Structure formats: C-alpha cells, structure tokens
Amino acid sequence: MTTRLPRGSYLTTAEAAAVLKVSVATLKRWAQSDLLPSERTEGGHRRFRAEDVQALAEPLVRQDDPVVSGANLLLGAPDPIAIQAWLQQARRSLGSWWAVARPLRSVVAELLRRSESGALGAIQLEVALDRLRLALLRFCEAYVAPRGDRVALLAAVPGDPLLVAPAVLQLCLPESGWCGEWTGHPQPAQLAHEVRLRPVQAIVVSASMGADPEVVDRYARQLGALAASLPVPVAVVGMGPWPEAAAAAVTRLGSAASVRDWLEQACRGAAAADGRAPGAASPAGLRWDPSMALGHATVDAQHETLFLHAARFLEAVERGEVTDGGREVLGFIADYAQVHFRFEEHLMRDTGFPGVEQHVLEHEGFVARLGELARDVEAAPGRGGLQRLAQFLAGWLREHVSGSDQRIGQHLRAAAAEGGGAA
Numbered sequence: 001m002t003t004r005l006p007r008g009s010y011l012t013t014a015e016a017a018a019v020l021k022v023s024v025a026t027l028k029r030w031a032q033s034d035l036l037p038s039e040r041t042e043g044g045h046r047r048f049r050a051e052d053v054q055a056l057a058e059p060l061v062r063q064d065d066p067v068v069s070g071a072n073l074l075l076g077a078p079d080p081i082a083i084q085a086w087l088q089q090a091r092r093s094l095g096s097w098w099a100v101a102r103p104l105r106s107v108v109a110e111l112l113r114r115s116e117s118g119a120l121g122a123i124q125l126e127v128a129l130d131r132l133r134l135a136l137l138r139f140c141e142a143y144v145a146p147r148g149d150r151v152a153l154l155a156a157v158p159g160d161p162l163l164v165a166p167a168v169l170q171l172c173l174p175e176s177g178w179c180g181e182w183t184g185h186p187q188p189a190q191l192a193h194e195v196r197l198r199p200v201q202a203i204v205v206s207a208s209m210g211a212d213p214e215v216v217d218r219y220a221r222q223l224g225a226l227a228a229s230l231p232v233p234v235a236v237v238g239m240g241p242w243p244e245a246a247a248a249a250v251t252r253l254g255s256a257a258s259v260r261d262w263l264e265q266a267c268r269g270a271a272a273a274d275g276r277a278p279g280a281a282s283p284a285g286l287r288w289d290p291s292m293a294l295g296h297a298t299v300d301a302q303h304e305t306l307f308l309h310a311a312r313f314l315e316a317v318e319r320g321e322v323t324d325g326g327r328e329v330l331g332f333i334a335d336y337a338q339v340h341f342r343f344e345e346h347l348m349r350d351t352g353f354p355g356v357e358q359h360v361l362e363h364e365g366f367v368a369r370l371g372e373l374a375r376d377v378e379a380a381p382g383r384g385g386l387q388r389l390a391q392f393l394a395g396w397l398r399e400h401v402s403g404s405d406q407r408i409g410q411h412l413r414a415a416a417a418e419g420g421g422a423a
Helices: 013-020 024-032 050-057 070-075 080-094 097-117 122-140 164-176 188-197 213-227 256-274 297-318 324-350 356-379 383-419
Strands: 046-049 151-156 179-182 202-206 234-237 250-252
Touching: 013 024, 013 046, 013 050, 024 046, 024 097, 046 050, 070 080, 070 097, 070 122, 080 097, 080 122, 080 297, 097 122, 097 164, 097 256, 122 164, 151 164, 151 188, 164 179, 164 202, 164 256, 164 297, 188 202, 188 213, 202 256, 213 234, 213 250, 234 256, 297 324, 297 383, 324 356, 324 383, 356 383
Parallel strands: 151 179, 151 202, 202 234, 234 250
Antiparallel strands: none
8 A cells, every 4th residue: 555645845856766666776767757746855866745746656547437447458368449448538537639749658658567576577567568559550540640730750769768758748649739750760950951841830850768878868869969950840759768957949748738839839839930820710700619529539639620720721712821731731621521431430439320421421411512613713713712712611511510519429428328338
C-alpha cells in the first residue's frame, strides 16, 4: 500500500524518486517531460508537491478505469483488437485523442516503474510499448492528413526503439487541423533539407527512455546549432534523456497539451508575419459545435476536420485570397469528404441503420454538386462563382451534420443501450 504524504508539503528529487520507486535520473526525465510537475527553489533545485507525487504513486491499474487499466492489457499478449477497443473507449470517454494522451503517459510510467523495480524485463517493456504504438497507428488510418498549410515534421533521434510519442502526435494533430508527417530517424541536416524542399511550419523531434543518452546529447547539440538558422520553430519531446539546458532556438516540451499549444503559437506567429488572423471565425460563421457530436469518436473527429478546413476556405473566399493554397484546401475537403463518407456508410451498414440508402444519396449529391461548382469556377474564374461554391459548402455541412447525421447518432446510442455497450 502507498504511504499517504502530507498535503501541502514538498519533496526533493531524491525523496520523490524513493516514493515512486524509480531512479533519480528517471524522475528528472519525468519532470522535464511534464509527467510530474515541479517547481524551482531560489537556488535552482527541483521540488515536487506531495499531492502530485501521491497521484503518480497511486496504483495506476484499476478495473474501473478504461484508460489506465491498459498497462496489464499491453503486457498480456492480447489480440490487437482488444488494445484498439481499449483506446477507442478512452477516446470516447475523454472526447479527443489530445485528452487521451495524458493518461497514456501514466500507463507508460507504470510500465517503466515495473521495469525499474525488476518486475518487468527490458524486452517485455519494449514489446508492450510497441503494441501500443501499432494500435495508435491503426487509428491514424481513419484520417486523411490535412493538405493545407499546417505541416509539422515528426522525427525521432537515431536508434530510438520506442516510438510511442510520435504515434500519439500523428494521431492527435489532425484533430487540430495539422498534418503530422513522420520522417523517421533523420539527422538534423536532413531535417533542414526537408524544410527547404517543401512548406513546413514546425519540427518536433522525440526521444524515448530507450534512446542512447550519448546519441541524444549529440543530436541535441547539432539540432540546437542548426535550429537558429531554420525559418520554422523546432521543439523536442518525450521522456528521453534530453539535456536539461536546451539550445535557445529549441523548445523543450512535455505533455501533448504543451505540444498543441506550442503549435498553435507557431501558427499564430506565421499568420501574423503574413498579416492574417488565424483562428478567427469565418465571415459565414462556419464553426464546429460540440452539440453536433454523434458520440462516435472517429466520425466526430472527421466532422471536426471537415468544418475546420471548410471554414478556412470560406475565409479565403471572403477575403479574395483563394490562391493555389486555397484551392489545395478545397481539394483536401473533396478528398477527405469521400473518405469520410465511405467510413460513415460502412458504419451505417454494419450497425443496421435503416436510412442508409437515403443517406448515401445525400453524400453522392454533395460530391456531384461540389464538383459541378468547382468546374464552373475553373471555367470562369471570379468572385461570384467562388462565393456560390463556398455558400453551398457551408450550408450543406451545417444542415447535413446537424440534421441527417444526428439520426445516425440516435441509432448508435439506441443500439448501444439495447446491447449494453458503447456506441
């Protein structure tokens, strides 16, 4: 049983490590990666609040928690479908992959603690985390990466065997309208070459606790020397042995939430340089509303993505700024809608939705009309044609998602209630 710590007290690094049964080096990495919050004394020493240490010291595997019970699941050589079902339940309970990322880090911490105590071997740890990574990547297949101007390169230090952080980010980024492009284990010079070849807005490099400390230290120094000359911001993430004193041009990030906030700041900075105002509501007022959610994680995430990119296209039309980039956004919407429609149609048929044929006709009508209006614009470029296209896109999305799609949500909830499961 875990000893209760007095609330309001503070622990030193050594004391917190002893309570958590991990090494001091591991605890420092957890503090750097924001898994365990810390404060600094005037002398620069870390101090940890007792309640934060207590929360991490409590048993993380509970039968009534759909997220943290995954530590045992990952170790039990399960069917991959069981891991996906566990993750899907977590996404449904918490509302977004960004929200799921935090408790997933607690699951990883539990596995690390078992490994350091000797209850879990190094190979078992690596296999468990690889199972988690592969399950996360399977969910990525449900998304079409946005093709707009929000591209973040995702990389890991050479030789890093535990790639959970990049997989989490690759899954989370589309929910915020970002395309996370996985580039593998490139050297810093290769990342710079990628930035010169194509439009990129940010670079995020991860290192796990399985990475070689000497490799990470050398990589950090090379990345720091290069980052100052790059036109895009650079950050490092993960529980790996990153040097505590990061280069001025490289941001050290911890939680997934900090990555999301940092990317939004990068987007605002780039927009300010271009004289734009990102995140503003479109003149037509097109904006995703949580009340439109159906309760199905994948469908809701796809709807949010469609609304986000449609709003950006509408803004470009209203401002008379439909350049090639704006047309690229429209092309993404057309491609993404078709992928989303196929997913939704399979879901309706698999669950016996009675209105599936009529719903399919609505999808087909949208694709046909959008294509017709786009061809009109190509044949006779002008503001009038673009505005007709934008008005159709905004009106159809609002009416379809808040109308016809809500009947799917009702059907799924009713089916779940009858079957005793989740929609």
